[in-house]
Amino acid sequence: MSLGPSSSAIHVQGTSTTDSAHNLPRTPTKITIHPVALFSILDHYLRRGESQDRVIGTLLGTRFENEVDVRSSFAVLHSETTEQVAVDMDYHRTMYELHHKVNPKEVIVGWYSTGSNLNTYSALIQNFYSQETAPNQAIHVAVNTGVEEGQEAGVRAFISSPVGVFPKPENCVFVPVPVELRFHDGERSGLDLLTSAAGSSTSTASQPIADVEILERSILTVSEMLDRVLSYVHEVLVGKKKGDPAIGRYLMDTLGASTDDLEKGGFNASLQDTLMISYLANLVRSQAEVSSRLALTTSS
Amino acid sequence: MAATSMAAALAASLPAPSAAPAVAAPTYEAIPASMSKVIDIEADIPLTCVQLDGMVVTKIVKHAREAPSTTAHGLLLGLDLDGTLEISNSFPLPHHSGDEADKNTKSIARHQASMLRSLKEVQADDSVVGFYQATTLGAFFNQALVDTQAIHQEKLRHGGIVLVHDLSQTARGNASFRAYRLTAAFLDAYKKSNFSTTRRIASSLINHRLTFSSILEEVPLKIRTNPLLSAFLGTLTESKRPTLSPDSTATTATVSALGPSFSVLDLGTAGVTRNLEQIVEAVDNYRTEEGNFSYLCRQIARERGKAENYIAKRKEENQGRVAQGLAPLPEEDVTRLFKIPPEPSRLESLLLLGQIDAYGKSLARTASTGLVKMYATKASSVV
Numbered sequence: 001m002s003l004g005p006s007s008s009a010i011h012v013q014g015t016s017t018t019d020s021a022h023n024l025p026r027t028p029t030k031i032t033i034h035p036v037a038l039f040s041i042l043d044h045y046l047r048r049g050e051s052q053d054r055v056i057g058t059l060l061g062t063r064f065e066n067e068v069d070v071r072s073s074f075a076v077l078h079s080e081t082t083e084q085v086a087v088d089m090d091y092h093r094t095m096y097e098l099h100h101k102v103n104p105k106e107v108i109v110g111w112y113s114t115g116s117n118l119n120t121y122s123a124l125i126q127n128f129y130s131q132e133t134a135p136n137q138a139i140h141v142a143v144n145t146g147v148e149e150g151q152e153a154g155v156r157a158f159i160s161s162p163v164g165v166f167p168k169p170e171n172c173v174f175v176p177v178p179v180e181l182r183f184h185d186g187e188r189s190g191l192d193l194l195t196s197a198a199g200s201s202t203s204t205a206s207q208p209i210a211d212v213e214i215l216e217r218s219i220l221t222v223s224e225m226l227d228r229v230l231s232y233v234h235e236v237l238v239g240k241k242k243g244d245p246a247i248g249r250y251l252m253d254t255l256g257a258s259t260d261d262l263e264k265g266g267f268n269a270s271l272q273d274t275l276m277i278s279y280l281a282n283l284v285r286s287q288a289e290v291s292s293r294l295a296l297t298t299s300s
Numbered sequence: 301m302a303a304t305s306m307a308a309a310l311a312a313s314l315p316a317p318s319a320a321p322a323v324a325a326p327t328y329e330a331i332p333a334s335m336s337k338v339i340d341i342e343a344d345i346p347l348t349c350v351q352l353d354g355m356v357v358t359k360i361v362k363h364a365r366e367a368p369s370t371t372a373h374g375l376l377l378g379l380d381l382d383g384t385l386e387i388s389n390s391f392p393l394p395h396h397s398g399d400e401a402d403k404n405t406k407s408i409a410r411h412q413a414s415m416l417r418s419l420k421e422v423q424a425d426d427s428v429v430g431f432y433q434a435t436t437l438g439a440f441f442n443q444a445l446v447d448t449q450a451i452h453q454e455k456l457r458h459g460g461i462v463l464v465h466d467l468s469q470t471a472r473g474n475a476s477f478r479a480y481r482l483t484a485a486f487l488d489a490y491k492k493s494n495f496s497t498t499r500r501i502a503s504s505l506i507n508h509r510l511t512f513s514s515i516l517e518e519v520p521l522k523i524r525t526n527p528l529l530s531a532f533l534g535t536l537t538e539s540k541r542p543t544l545s546p547d548s549t550a551t552t553a554t555v556s557a558l559g560p561s562f563s564v565l566d567l568g569t570a571g572v573t574r575n576l577e578q579i580v581e582a583v584d585n586y587r588t589e590e591g592n593f594s595y596l597c598r599q600i601a602r603e604r605g606k607a608e609n610y611i612a613k614r615k616e617e618n619q620g621r622v623a624q625g626l627a628p629l630p631e632e633d634v635t636r637l638f639k640i641p642p643e644p645s646r647l648e649s650l651l652l653l654g655q656i657d658a659y660g661k662s663l664a665r666t667a668s669t670g671l672v673k674m675y676a677t678k679a680s681s682v683v
Contacts, residue, residue: 046526102393190357
């Protein structure tokens with residue numbers, strides 16, 4: 001699912017089979033962004049200087065065939081005036097080396113900026129990053145923080161190609177590339193935590209949350225979904241709505257799962273197992289407690 | 301050995317506890333009256349709460365998952381304000397492979413120093429307030445953690461905190477972060493560095509009433525998302541509200557922004573086996589440690605018995621000599637004749653017990669949620 005506002009651009013897929021035959025670096029056709037990179041950009045934007053309109057930084061990530069996976073990002077110092085743009089390259093190199101030491105798999109894939117205007121300076125910076133990522137193409141991610149009025153928050157990604165009879169670094173065409181948010185399943189709960197924090201009125205969430213509480217939330221969501229499906233099915237049966245065969249098939253796949261195992265005594269067996277484990281866990285804990293108390297007793 | 305040296309390196313590279321960075325701005329403005337109560341230059345206001353920024357949450361979760369070993373660790377940066385420690389940034393430390401420990405500590409220290417310098421340049425917070433540590437199944441007690449935190453607690457303003465992130469619990473759908481610090485009693489005992497229980501040497505373990513549960517005290521932790529992040533997350537979740545149309549199928553849910561997640565509802569019990577194995581392992585380690593301990597105790601008792609015998613014999617002899625009118629033999633220093641080994645430290649076994657307890661706790665938790673899940677499935681099959 002795309003992160004940014006929908007665009008009418010066509011994403012032309014390069015003929016990948018011939019590309020690989022020539023063993024040339026491929027043009028990225030899909031960009032995925034890890035939440036860490038995104039949140040770091042937002043944080044950087046919050047900490048910008050008063051005179052700064054936008055902030056820029058380096059994107060680190062991995063490449064796989066036509067996909068670029070942006071895994072993290074760091075801020076880079078830069079200054080823009082009406083006459084010139086300057087990027088602190090020493091800083092960029094130092095930071096890259098520091099990041100590279102911790103996570104050697106991540107390489108420079110491109111750069112980010114906040115705001116969604118692409119101008120001559122963007123082209124110049126893009127030119128600089130293209131040298132850093134050569135022979136691969138550098139990508140540019142524009143994060144719209146949604147702070148300015150009338151603009152929706154969103155992320156857009158571009159690759160560039162030179163334009164003109166005599167290509168100059170300050171001229172280039174930014175070609176939009178689809179962008180997605182991607183994270184590992186195991187990291188999902190961290191994001192859930194943040195959304196629950198963001199949703200509350202004080203934008204804080206206290207920790208730790210009991211497992212059971214989260215379980216309760218999930219079960220409630222499931223039962224809500226069942227209710228929704230049930231009402232839909234009722235409406236179709238009554239004839240208020242026209243049934244959609246696709247939904248019908250999905251429902252059959254989902255709800256048709258067999259629970260025979262449970263009814264055939266499987267339930268009791270695993271109930272006993274679980275109770276046993278619970279008993280064992282408590283036994284171990286009390287043993288540990290007793291043992292640590294015994295260590296405190298004096299022999300006298 | 302690598303553990304302690306790492307701690308030493310961390311300590312070496314830490315900046316001296318600076319005056320409140322919020323106040324020590326280069327312009328030296330007067331503190332506004334409204335803030336004078338909440339800013340404490342001398343670090344007088346005790347920490348009551350830790351506030352963790354949303355970005356740090358994702359950073360730690362990512363680092364912990366990707367790190368080659370289960371012991372991912374890094375530093376926390378931030379500020380304290382009116383008793384709340386606000387952690388606003390973090391960065392991972394390189395994983396050290398164990399060999400060439402000396403070289404590693406130096407490189408870690410260098411890494412840390414240059415990272416802090418670089419972060420300062422882009423106006424990020426650059427004062428170290430603690431460190432984070434990833435763990436599995438809740439067992440985070442280990443020597444390295446205690447050593448590092450003991451150093452931090454001396455060097456850092458407010459003593460710093462340890463943030464523990466439980467990897468296995470996060471994978472199960474409950475992202476878990478906890479903040480800890482060493483208790484005063486433990487720190488006192490640690491400084492005297494004796495964890496013995498016998499009467500001769502000051503029995504610090506007994507005096508301080510130390511059990512594994514009183515090594516660390518938990519500091520309340522809150523997660524905070526800054527308004528910009530809240531707004532952004534809001535737009536992410538808003539536009540992706542799941543609808544009952546065939547377009548938004550379940551297949552896109554895994555990569556899409558934020559659909560509902562049901563990893564909590566997984567009935568599988570794969571984690572339990574691992575958990576049980578780890579309990580057994582920890583208990584084994586504890587047995588070995590206890591074995592070593594009692595062996596050392598026996599040795600001490602034996603040596604001491606020998607020394608006492610020697611003294612008694614010498615006294616008897618002297619009495620005999622006095623009775624005969626001879627000059628008594630000098631009472632030599634027995635400690636030089638008999639080497640009484642030092643009291644063994646009980647810290648290791650204390651920590652192991654803490655580990656066993658943590659494994660037990662996480663097992664109990666799995667079992668209890670397991671029960672709920674089972675009855676939930678049962679209910680659905682009956683109806």
